[in-house]
Amino acid sequence: MNETSIKILAVGILLTLVGPMADAARVSAADQIVREAELKRVEVINRIAPTVVAVFAKGGAGGGSGVLISKDGVALTNFHVVSGLGPFMKCGLNDGVLYDAVLVGIDPTGDVALIKMLGRDDFPIATLGDSDKLEIGDWTYVMGNPFLLATDFQPTVTYGIVSGTHRYQPPAGTWLEYTDCIQVDTSINPGNSGGPLFNSVGELVGINGRGSFEKRGRVNSGAGYAISINQIKFFHDQLKAGRVVDHATLGATVTTDSDGGVVVNGILESSDVYRRGLRSGDELVSFAGRPIHTVNQYKNILGIYPKDWMLPIVFRHEGERREIHARLRGLHAKSELMPNAPKRPQQPPPKKGKDGKPEKRPDQPLPPRPDPQAEALKKAIPEEWKSWFIAKTGYANYRFNQLEQDRVFAPLKSLGDFASATGSWRLTGQSTAGDKFELTLAVKGVGLEIRDSAFFQQLEDSDAADEPPGTGGFLIAAHQLRLLLSKGSSAFTECFYFGSEPLDGRGELVDVIVTTLSAVDSRWFFSRASGQLVGLDSRLHEDEEACSVRFDGWNDFGGRRLPATWQVRSGEKEFAILKVSKADLAGKK
Amino acid sequence: MSIKCRLMQFAICILQFAICNAFLTSETSAQTTRETIAAVQPKVVKIFGAGGIKGLASHGTGFFVSKEGHIATIWSHVLDADVVGVVLSDGRRFTAKVLGAEPQLALAVLKLNNADGIEFPFFHADEAISAGSGTRVLGFSNMFNVAAGDEPVSVVHGVIAAKTTIEARRGVFDSPYSGPVFVVDGVTNNSGAAGGVLTTRDGLLLGMIGLELRNAKSNTWMNYAIPVKELSSSIGQIISGKFEQKRDPRSDDTEPSAKPRRYKPLDFGFLLVPDVVDRTPAFIDSTLPDSAAAKVGLKPDDLVLFVNDELIQSCRALQDAIGRLESGDQLRLVVRRGNELVNVEMLVPKKREKE
Numbered sequence: 001m002n003e004t005s006i007k008i009l010a011v012g013i014l015l016t017l018v019g020p021m022a023d024a025a026r027v028s029a030a031d032q033i034v035r036e037a038e039l040k041r042v043e044v045i046n047r048i049a050p051t052v053v054a055v056f057a058k059g060g061a062g063g064g065s066g067v068l069i070s071k072d073g074v075a076l077t078n079f080h081v082v083s084g085l086g087p088f089m090k091c092g093l094n095d096g097v098l099y100d101a102v103l104v105g106i107d108p109t110g111d112v113a114l115i116k117m118l119g120r121d122d123f124p125i126a127t128l129g130d131s132d133k134l135e136i137g138d139w140t141y142v143m144g145n146p147f148l149l150a151t152d153f154q155p156t157v158t159y160g161i162v163s164g165t166h167r168y169q170p171p172a173g174t175w176l177e178y179t180d181c182i183q184v185d186t187s188i189n190p191g192n193s194g195g196p197l198f199n200s201v202g203e204l205v206g207i208n209g210r211g212s213f214e215k216r217g218r219v220n221s222g223a224g225y226a227i228s229i230n231q232i233k234f235f236h237d238q239l240k241a242g243r244v245v246d247h248a249t250l251g252a253t254v255t256t257d258s259d260g261g262v263v264v265n266g267i268l269e270s271s272d273v274y275r276r277g278l279r280s281g282d283e284l285v286s287f288a289g290r291p292i293h294t295v296n297q298y299k300n301i302l303g304i305y306p307k308d309w310m311l312p313i314v315f316r317h318e319g320e321r322r323e324i325h326a327r328l329r330g331l332h333a334k335s336e337l338m339p340n341a342p343k344r345p346q347q348p349p350p351k352k353g354k355d356g357k358p359e360k361r362p363d364q365p366l367p368p369r370p371d372p373q374a375e376a377l378k379k380a381i382p383e384e385w386k387s388w389f390i391a392k393t394g395y396a397n398y399r400f401n402q403l404e405q406d407r408v409f410a411p412l413k414s415l416g417d418f419a420s421a422t423g424s425w426r427l428t429g430q431s432t433a434g435d436k437f438e439l440t441l442a443v444k445g446v447g448l449e450i451r452d453s454a455f456f457q458q459l460e461d462s463d464a465a466d467e468p469p470g471t472g473g474f475l476i477a478a479h480q481l482r483l484l485l486s487k488g489s490s491a492f493t494e495c496f497y498f499g500s501e502p503l504d505g506r507g508e509l510v511d512v513i514v515t516t517l518s519a520v521d522s523r524w525f526f527s528r529a530s531g532q533l534v535g536l537d538s539r540l541h542e543d544e545e546a547c548s549v550r551f552d553g554w555n556d557f558g559g560r561r562l563p564a565t566w567q568v569r570s571g572e573k574e575f576a577i578l579k580v581s582k583a584d585l586a587g588k589k
Numbered sequence: 590m591s592i593k594c595r596l597m598q599f600a601i602c603i604l605q606f607a608i609c610n611a612f613l614t615s616e617t618s619a620q621t622t623r624e625t626i627a628a629v630q631p632k633v634v635k636i637f638g639a640g641g642i643k644g645l646a647s648h649g650t651g652f653f654v655s656k657e658g659h660i661a662t663i664w665s666h667v668l669d670a671d672v673v674g675v676v677l678s679d680g681r682r683f684t685a686k687v688l689g690a691e692p693q694l695a696l697a698v699l700k701l702n703n704a705d706g707i708e709f710p711f712f713h714a715d716e717a718i719s720a721g722s723g724t725r726v727l728g729f730s731n732m733f734n735v736a737a738g739d740e741p742v743s744v745v746h747g748v749i750a751a752k753t754t755i756e757a758r759r760g761v762f763d764s765p766y767s768g769p770v771f772v773v774d775g776v777t778n779n780s781g782a783a784g785g786v787l788t789t790r791d792g793l794l795l796g797m798i799g800l801e802l803r804n805a806k807s808n809t810w811m812n813y814a815i816p817v818k819e820l821s822s823s824i825g826q827i828i829s830g831k832f833e834q835k836r837d838p839r840s841d842d843t844e845p846s847a848k849p850r851r852y853k854p855l856d857f858g859f860l861l862v863p864d865v866v867d868r869t870p871a872f873i874d875s876t877l878p879d880s881a882a883a884k885v886g887l888k889p890d891d892l893v894l895f896v897n898d899e900l901i902q903s904c905r906a907l908q909d910a911i912g913r914l915e916s917g918d919q920l921r922l923v924v925r926r927g928n929e930l931v932n933v934e935m936l937v938p939k940k941r942e943k944e
Contacts, residue, residue, distance in 0.1 A: 136630075136744050137622035137727075161622070163743040167735055183735055185745035185775060212733040212779070216810060222745050222776025223733055293680065296738035 044202040045141065045157055050124035052155040052196060053077070053117070054092040054145040055101075057085045065144030065155070065195025066091065066115065067204060068125045073099075073117035074240065076232065077194030078209045079106050080176065082113045087389040087397060091117050092153030093124075102388045105239030106396045109247040109331060110303075111176045111209050112232055113194070113396075114239040118385050126196060129203025131228035134182060138162045142186040142208055142224070144195025155195070160186030168300045169210065169225055174331060177247070179303025181225045182206045188224030197226040205229050231304035237511070238306060238499030242400030244337045245499075246307040248328035254284060254295055262292050264315075268329075270543035275571060276324040278315055285314040285321065307331065308498065308523075310505030324572070325505035334394070404497035408511050409488060411531035416560030418485040423586025425482060427562070432577040439578070441482045446475040450576065464520055464540045472547030472570035473520075477538035480515070480522045481549075492517045503534065504548075510534060533563075545571045557583035625727065625792040630678045630741040631710045633786060635731040636685075636699075638673035640666055648734040650742060650785035650798070651675070651699060653711035658683070658701035659828050661714065661820065662784035663800055664690050664765075668697055675701060677709075680739025689827035695766040695799065696820050698827040712786070714824045717794040717817035720771070724749045728777035728814075730785025730798055742785065747775025747812070749795075755802075755813065764802055770813040771796050777812045778802065787814035850912040857911075857920065857935055858882035861904045868903040873924070885933040888926065895923035916940055 053066035053075050064081030068074070075091070082089065082103055091101040104114040117123060134140075140162060143155040150156060164183035171177030182197065188208045197206035206226030213221050238245045251271025257263040262284045267274050284292045288311045292298045305311060307330035314323045392398035425441040437450040446457045448468065455468040457475035467475045483491035498512035503525055510525040522538040523546075535550035547570050551563035557580075566578040632653045640647030651662030660675065667673065668687050675683045683701045690697040701709075720726075728745045736742050751772040755764050771787060778801050787796040796814030803810050817824075826832035854861055858880020862872045871893040876882040893901050896910040897920065914920060918937040923930055 135623050135626075136741070137626040161744065161746045163745055164735060164740065166740065168738065169735075183743060185743075212735065215780075220776070222779055223735060223743065294739050300738070 041159070044198070044200070045143075048126060048141070048196075048198055048202045049094050049143065049155055049157075051126040052094065052143045054148075054150055054153045054155070055081055055115070055194060056090045056092070056098075056148075063145065063148055064191060064193040065208070067143075067196035067207070068093075068117070068123050069128065069204070071123050071125055072121050073101070073119075073123050074104065075101070075115050075117055076196075076207050077113050077115060078207065079108050079111045079113045080209070081194040082106070082115065083108075087391075088385070089115065091115070092150075094152075094154050096152055098153070100382065100385050102385065103397050104400050105241065105243050105245065107235055107239060107245045107247075108175050108337070109171070109177055110227060110231065110235065110245075111178065112207060112227060112235065112239065114236075116388070116400075118388065126198070126204040127202070128229055128233070129199050129201075129205040131182060131205040131230045134162050134165055134199060134205055136162050136165060139200040140184050140186050140205070141198040141200075141202070142184070142188055142192060142195065143198065144192040144208065146187075146189035146191040148191045156192075158187035160184055163223065166297075166300060167225065168296055168303075174336075176210075177303055178210060178225050178227060180231060180300045181227055184224050184226065185222050186224060187220040188226075189220050190218055192224075207232065228304070234304060234309070235306055235499070240400065241404040241497045241499055242395050242397040243496075243499070244394065244396050246330040246332050246337055247303060248305045248307050248309060248311075249331045250302060250313075250326075251329045252278060252280075254298055256295055257283075260293075262295055262298055271329060272326040272545075273313065273324070275545050276326050277317065277322060278313070278324070278326075279317060283316040285316055287311070287313055306499070306501070309501050312505055327505075337394070401497050404511075405489060405495065405513065408497060408513055408526050408531075411526075412485065412488065412533070415485065415554070415562075418482075418560060418585070419487065421486065421560070421585040424584075425586070426584040427580045427582070429579045429581040432579065435576070437576075437578055439478060441478055446479050448475060448478075464518070466540060466544075468575065470570060470573065471568060471575045472545050473538060473540040474547050474549070474568050474575065476520055476540060477522070477536060477547045477549050477568075480517070480520065480536065480538050483517070484515070484524065489513075489515070491515075498523070500528070555580070557585070560585060620791055622727070622790060625788070625790060626729075626744055629727070629729055629786065629788055629792045630744075632712055633678060633729045633742050634660055635676040635734075635736060635742060636660075636662055636667060636673055636784065637676070638667040638670040646734070646780040648731055648781040649783055650729075650731040650781065652729075652784070652786045652797070653709045654698070654714045654824050655828060656708045656711050658685075658704040658707065658709050659688070659711075659824075660685065660699040660701070661797065661817075661824050662697050662699060663797065664692050664695050664697040665783060665800060668699075672702075673699065675699070676739075678741040689832050691820075691823045691827070691832075692765075694768070694820055694823055695815060696797075696823055698824055712794045712817075714794070714817050714821040717796075717821055718789070719752070719816060719818055720749055720789060720795055722749050722751055724795075725790045726771075726773060726775075726795060727788050727790060727792075728773065728775060728782070728785060728798060729788070730777065730779070730782035732779035732782040732785075734781050745775050745777055747773040747777060750774045755811075765800055766815060769816055769819060770799065771816060773812045773814065775812060777814065778810065786817075848909055848912060850908075851916075851940065852911050852914045852937065854907070854911055856938060856940070859887055861907065864904040869905075871901050871904050871907040881935045881938070885935055886931075887922075887924065887933060891924040891926050891931070893922055893924050894930070895921075897921050 051068045053068060055066050055077055056063040064077060066075040066077035069076055087103045089101050090098050092098045099117045099119055101115045101117045104116050106113045140160060142158045146156050163185050167181050167183045169178035169181060188211050192208050195208050196204050197208050199205045206228055208224060208226045210225045212223035235245050251273055252264050252267040254262050255265045264280050264282045267280050286292055287298060287301050290301050310325050310327045312325050388399055390398040395401060427439040430436050435451045440447040445459050448455045457465060457467045464473060464476045466473050489495035492515040494516040496514055498514045500509045501512055503510045509528055511528055513524040515522045519541055520538060522536050525535045527534050537546040537548050539546040550567040553564035554561045555564040562583050564580055568575040634651050636649040636651050645666055649662060649667040651660040654661045672684045672686060675685045683704060685699040685701045688698045688700045726747055726749055729742050731742045749771050753772060754769050756767050777798050782798050783800040785798040787798060788794055794817050796816050798814045858877040859882040860874045862874045873887055873889055873891045875889050876887050893907050895901060899910055901907045914937045916937055916939050920935045920937055922933050
């Protein structure tokens with residue numbers, strides 16, 4: 001045997017040895033990867049399962065799922081789960097304990113509800129994720145109580161992928177519209193409604209609420225839908241405040257033109273967008289910072305925003321590109337939003353599509369199912385929880401609005417004793433344009449002298465007017481401030497905490513209080529960081545441009561703190577920036 | 590250098606090679622699901638055509654099989670329109686016409702109109718692969734028309750549960766397609782999903798998602814895809830214009846037929862009513878005097894319900910069932926006469942080969 005043949009033989013032997021060895025190594029490496037993935041799943045599930053809520057009607061007439069998002073027991077679920085349950089319900093966690101819970105706020109359009117579980121201040125909570133970062137193919141966990149299986153409240157886990165993002169699922173009438181939602185092939189069945197959709201690392205990215213069923217009966221058919229957590233974040237502070245919230249509409253209708261652009265084909269002249277220059281025939285370019293290419297896409301984006309938010313809109317008017325910030329109108333009339341009005345939404349008759357064919361409606365919210373464990377739950381609400389619910393027309397639970405009002409108004413007290421300043425208030429200084437001014441806030445009227453002109457608004461037996469003209473009624477706005485400082489919420493016929501919104505549609509999130517006195521509606525903006533009042537929008541009439549006053553810095557004037565700089569404008573038109581150098585508040589200090 | 594030394598060197602070399610190899614393999618399969626989906630979705634289109642009444646969807650799915658805009662899809666009622674609409678994953682809209690079809694394979698090929706000069710991302714149908722049970726797969730389709738806007742189709746995941754054949758039998762499994770299929774454990778086959786694609790997790794083309802298929806007995810639904818390997822030659826022929834449609838073996842033409850036609854109702858002495866529609870009920874039109882049928886008492890207007898315990902829903906189904914009989918079998922019929930059910934039994938007569 002020569003050297004070469006030995007070599008060949010050696011190669012042969014080695015190949016037969018190394019081949020299977022390498023395969024074995026590969027297989028065990030693959031096993032290792034599978035095992036690690038499995039361990040990771042188990043870890044994630046163990047971490048998030050304690051946050052998953054099994055919701056039962058008091059008396060056990062139905063139920064669904066939910067997820068805890070704050071340690072004091074605030075949990076998210078679907079509106080269609082709590083609708084009809086009344087203010088109190090029972091909620092189980094995987095510790096096996098059944099807790100009492102109270103309804104906090106509802107969003108009938110978006111199919112979201114907030115409840116508060118009672119009895120602990122250290123509930124386990126889910127971490128909120130960013131649903132816009134989800135991509136098709138990402139793994140997701142659905143957890144909840146499908147078919148109300150979990151008698152020990154241990155949630156059922158299903159695992160699947162994101163099938164589609166930014167999906168639109170049409171409403172039933174105007175309720176339960178799923179816009180910009182997440183589509184998953186993760187099993188969602190009746191009873192999963194209101195439960196969490198988690199991403200692969202266990203962050204909460206959505207609330208499950210409906211599925212496509214069509215002809216296969218009411219069980220998972222490979223297409224489930226979750227409301228994006230990013231949409232819910234916009235509404236969270238409003239829901240937390242016990243409100244019945246509404247979604248936004250532009251006040252204009254759009255259509256696709258022959259070139260494929262999205263064009264305004266109808267507009268309400270009383271709408272904010274109209275006042276800011278949007279006209280029929282204008283082409284929408286972007287909405288809330290997202291480019292618009294189709295009507296569907298526009299509806300999808302609009303649907304995730306709350307009524308009364310101010311948002312940036314870019315459009316093309318006669319070829320010219322314009323950017324505005326406009327306040328959005330509500331989708332529903334106030335009366336439609338009464339807690340008792342939109343009970344269980346009825347499926348409307350199929351709408352006729354464009355081509356005259358009926359539109360298909362395979363996708364329905366998952367109804368709660370009757371619960372076999374009803375008897376255990378037939379306990380009356382303990383006396384100790386009764387104070388957690390206050391019924392008031394227009395609210396899901398007014399108790400929570402009171403709490404928020406108290407929180408937001410608290411810093412006002414530290415500004416000084418304005419109640420005792422019962423006489424005329426005289427503020428003097430100079431505008432940034434160099435004009436001297438004098439603002440007088442008296443009991444019977446408000447006056448402003450500036451640039452050799454004098455403006456006056458009588459307060460008794462007189463209609464509120466746009467004074468100075470073009471400001472949207474600055475004098476009335478200044479009077480609102482005096483009322484708030486001296487009398488607080490009791491100065492107004494109506495006062496509620498709205499929630500949060502981005503200041504002027506572009507700034508930081510601010511807390512918003514809304515007050516009404518006669519026909520004058522005011523929105524008060526409070527910094528969330530400092531608690532300080534940063535401005536107000538006061539509107540003389542619903543369909544008119546508001547007077548916007550923004551405050552910068554509060555100075556001490558003899559023991560009372562007042563805004564140092566007042567920026568006064570109406571719409572996009574600035575009137576003046578007033579710098580107060582002296583303030584005389586008659587009355588005791 | 591001693592032989593021993595050289596052997597060692599070889600061994601090390603080969604080990605290194607084996608390790609490198611293992612590395613390469615794992616690297617190629619390390620394409621993420623996100624990347625796979627991003628690569629497949631532009632090749633899948635939404636199809637809008639006829640339907641929209643009586644629970645029939647007017648939407649479907651297809652996939653590009655050429656860069657010039659040929660689309661393979663399922664042969665279905667959606668294509669029963671003069672022109673069908675096609676929406677691409679990025680929202681571009683086209684019209685298309687049916688270039689050719691192979692109903693036996695449930696296949697149709699469309700060509701986009703006004704697409705000259707545009708290149709489309711596409712699947713090489715002749716490079717479709719096969720895969721066995723346990724293979725992880727993705728299904729891409731316009732199921733439920735969820736992706737109604739300018740958005741890509743839905744994606745679902747699953748595992749191939751079996752590679753098998755389905756038979757087109759009227760009655761229990763009234764399948765429009767018979768032949769080999771991949772059966773999937775995920776819910777791939779929904780309304781409008783047919784014509785979509787089944788791929789591996791690496792995006793390699795496996796199959797075309799079939800029409801919804803329900804088991805009438807258990808009211809369960811089957812999720813399956815037709816291997817594109819089975820379709821690729823027909824796709825190629827339709828695109829090149831050399832296609833000759835095969836005859837549907839289920840049609841009444843006897844030759845060539847995959848189904849045996851050993852016996853006819855006349856061999857038992859009865860005739861059926863003229864077969865005028867797709868599912869003409871199997872009514873007896875007449876019986877011959879002194880025939881086996883006459884002897885057991887079959888009468889005109891008897892409706893045949895069962896042949897040897899097989900549910901009969903049409904004249905064609907009856908002909909198929911009788912055609913399958915063997916000499917010496919018993920033919921048991923259940924017929925409805927007025928409001929009563931009548932059982933009859935006849936011996937299948939001997940027959941000369943090649944009549």
